[in-house]
Amino acid sequence: MQITLEPVDLARDLDLLRAWVTHPRSAYWMMQGATRAEVRAEYARIAADPHHDAWLGRVDGRPTFLAETYDPTHSPLAGLPEVRAGDLGMHVLVAPPTGAAVPGLTTAVFGAVMEHCFADPAVQRVVVEPDARNERIRAKNLAAGFVELREVPLPGKTAMLSICTRESWSSSRPETSADHLTPELMDRAQRHLVAKALGELAHERLITPVAEGERWRVEAGPSSYAFAARRHLLDHWVVDPASIERVRDGAPARPDAQELVAELAPALGIPDQLLPTYLEEIASTLAAGAWKLRHRRIPVAELVDAGYQEIESAMTEGHPAFIANNGRIGFSLDDYRAYAPETGRPVRLHWLAARRDLTQLSLAAGGTEAGLYDGELAPEVRDRFAGRLRALGLDADDYLLLPVHPWQWQHKLAITFAPDVARRDLVHLGAGDDDHHPQQSIRTFFNASRPERHYVKTALAIQNMGFVRGLSPAYMAATPAINDWVASVVEADDELRRCGFGVLRELAAIGYTGDAFHRTAGPSPYRKMIAALWRESPVPRTPGGEQLTTMAALLHRDADGDALVTAWIKASPVDAATWVRAYLRAYLRPLVHCLHAYDLAFMPHGENLLLRLRDHVPVGAFMKDIGEEVAVMGDLDLPAGVERIRGEFPDDVKALAIHTDVLDGVLRFVAAILDEDGVLPAEEFWAIARATIEEHAADHPELAVAAASYDLLRPEFRHSCLNRLQLRNTLQMVDLTDQAESLIFAGTLANPVAVQR
Template sequence: MRSHDVTHLQPDLLATAQISLVCKAIAEFSHERLLAPVADGHAWELVSPDGSARYTFTARRHQLEHWVLDRDSLERTVDDTQRPVDVQQFLVEFAPLLGIPEALLPTYLEELASTLASSMWKLGNSTASADDLVHADYQALEAAMTEGHPAFVANNGRIGYGGDDFAAYAPETGNELRLLWVAVRRDKAGLSVGSGLTEESLYRDELGAETLAGFEGTLADLGLDAHDYLYLPLHPWQWVNRVAITFAPDVARRDIVLLGEAPDTFRAQQSIRTFFNTSNPQRHYVKTALAIQNMGFLRGLSPKYMRVTPAINDWVHDLVAADDELRARGFGVLRECAAIGYTGDAFHHLGFTSPYQKMIAALWRESPLPQLRTGERLATMASLLHRDAKGSSLAAAMIAESGVAPAQWLRTYLDAYLRPLVHCLLRYDLAFMPHGENLVMVIEEHVPVRMFMKDIGEEVAVMGGLPLPEEVERIRAAVPADEQSLAIHTDVFDGFFRHLAAILDEDGVLPAADFWSEVRACIERHLADHPELADGAAKHDLLRPTFRHSCLNRLQLRNTLQMVDLTDQAGSLLFAGELANPAAPATVAE
């Protein structure tokens, strides 16, 4: 039955969500130097280009030009009359400064409306406190995340979902679902598997003998031979809204055959189209194609692009497993060990790339649970930036509960997270996409002690001349020398530490200067332990005084439909000058 419930869309929840999102917009657009608030006594002022709208607020500026606004101080006047804060109106008022193409401005406004709707739902339903979440299990913590991406303003667009889809499938609802399975003709599809897997073992281990027998029986009832087909999981939304309509001829030809649900239940992760198996947590995650517009992309999966994903993951896994330093840190990767895609449709006969070629595909990723030791538990690294409904920080609560001094807690965390990334860059010119949602922390006594990296196939890059197998060559990236260190400077320092350092400083847990001193010390300890990497350290110079200011919102504002070219991500970047490096020696906080 379709849900018509909109009880979360309430004036008081909207007012709270609006203030939060406008504060974030001012903070992040100012960080990216799109806006320039002017000091006005003890406050700040921001005036729209036409002079009609005026925003005043108090705020603190941290390193990396990070703004923390006092929510209660924010006021908006229009033509000298006080008006409610409204993020969509804010975007309209400042659009001339933000560089949004007129044709895409309505799309961005729609994404903001959806982000507000998600925020209102979370405000009305997220009751767990930071103290509660310190002890929460992996999936309860995953569903409790309320912020989304810390930098992107429109970070819950989900264009294509209806209200009932949100209620059924949004990660924050914590709902469980069953995936739909289809059979796709073997000669019109491709399945690739990684080391230690075969087609037979993949399906047997993920579905079980009884479900496989049911699938074979469904095909036999239609007069079809199961040996002519491969099995592919689909998001239920994708079947209803895309496959059954857009690929109706393929379904009618029996090139695609609906098999129905498998018995295992799954829960959506923060990435919205990746699912954790709650019936059998030892089984793989399943990542599905999901043709909704969300945060700068239509969330499809390319069969052609994924064909070598298992091989890439095996290569990265083997490199990491063979490295003494990475082993000592317990650093691991969650392999995307199998991928499947259907290519028998008309769209794959086009002479150009289209989102329609990415609508029927899936991959399987290892679960971290079989790799846990006694006394260890899991949490998304994004949780370190989480604040509960009362504004209490989960990171602060974790540190307090651990009983470890904040600087020592941070040192252990940096050795688990930052040091392996620095090592991969200096030794192999190897870069990941290490944002909070892509790291799974292994926690012991409330301290992150080691890390699992995920999203390897789409995100990893080798930026130097390291020899690669032919099937892995796709990950070699031509990145200008002065941009290679952005794998740490942008993705770690600006993308994550900027927020975490401010949270710990604002909450009185650890001064920001001490935070960045620990970051510098972590990098220096690594080099002292690896003098053989001195050339790599000089090449990337992670402690240099400044680094290029790569801007994420500028990418989404430029093209909210596809913010980067995945085949040339470095070439898609937008910069706004340089940022002072807070980890550089003798850096003075602003």
């Protein structure tokens, strides 16, 4: 079950809270018979109290419990000798059941509230004071590691004062944090990943399945894999996981993704010294798959009208082409639960004060340092941070403020950069006040407390999908200027405006370079560990009545195999062909236009593009991740600070910005889903895609020369392979400064939008 907490909103939650706190089962809450006005007054008082907070808890999105947290030194417990700094008080009320009781619900809720309390590193103990007569909740407290100290008189009750240290909570937790690692769930995860591996390795021509009647067979060393599959255009394989039968050394064996990779290692070309790293990423991907099967079984019917972040955290596949796509090497199990986007847990970013003369802050045109920080941090937070510096005898004017991932502070910065912290070149200021949601890219965060505030992208020394996810201060120095230029091009183009196409600008970038690693001769990942950038939020730019979603959602199937794109089409007022035309007008046509008009190419995969839907139909799109993943492939005049994005590409590679990144990287999956679901035949899907390109050409005869040079409708194109890149070097998949030279090709693919010649 997915459990989240959010601040109580009286305008929304009042009647719900009153029903809960006045229910006969809630007698110990001491609000029996309270009127609506009395409940409103009580929670308005809590909202106004800086030392007391009320939280609405949801289980799988449904309001299920009420929690309160408070500072015991500003409560009726103040003055008791047992109360100390670092304590946090807590109350929790699970809503009265409306149907059959859910086994384990109260325990799960209690655990989530305790984790919420201890998410603040300043909290060392949780304090509770239940009515001494409430034997049931006292038993729950003891099971969670609380120690009962003594009875104390409080207003309206005699309370049992109890405390639970961080250590006691950790040691008392039931061994359910790995409850997803069961034979049944792992078998499903294995079959899913083996099916994906067989399909994508066949697509990249690393293996060649042999037809045997209505089934296919692949020989892999001592094992043989037989399976049912359907082949679509672009040599796209859809392998049925349930159909896979493996025989090893003549005996039946369970499908196993790690063993499949090891058996195929000679054919896959994985260097011997890197094979263990790749196998670890496979294991982590399997663990994530099993966790999602247990804890993220959200039917697509619940996502059709869901909000942006609900959809974001419901995604379960990761990158559609990469086999090892949930590596996250470096996260512990607790880290996974705290920071993986699919767990939906709110995260509070930590902040460093970084000495100004050792730190570079780059701002978009018209931006100011004061404007950036005033927009991102509340005055009381800025005052708290300044007070921390004053307490150390430091001048806040000598520092810039830099957000960091909590994991990065705990595991890297406080250790690997200990001398910098000791010198006060870096000062840990603690957590901010805003809750953030990690996005699918792991290191990027959406502000859940104030959605109008910027995304924050942080450096994270986690190995994931072929890269350590750091950020280079030197590389990012030009990021705001690049974004300014790209945004100016996009916003001034009438065609792009008509398509509803925009970019989310990265408005500021910051990086610290005062460490020993920046004083050494050569580049290294250690130079990419203390940096961040801010990207504008899509929320203020999304018109009312529209739904915002990651484009990755178009490739999402739930645990029962139902596709979200199919559900959206069925919920829309238009037929499937009309829906696809609208989608490709919002997605494909703008990318073709940017290529033909400006030789401008994006990296438009599912994570990098947000769709806007109205009545479940696409009406526009936002591109993001501009600074790192945009290129100009021609001689267009560029400002001096933007010249970095100009690339030298062979003519037969330039068109791959559409052929590989759009047709093969995204649309082959969408087309196959719609075809498999009987929603739209693949041939009709690709005919609409071809018509989208042709209609753009007809509307823009002035771009005919550019269109001819790219020749997007050619009969075939070079087959660029992603898994081959990762398998060649699992530590650094490509050189970001020369991506064209990093590409690996496997012949050609028949172009599904080709014109018959």
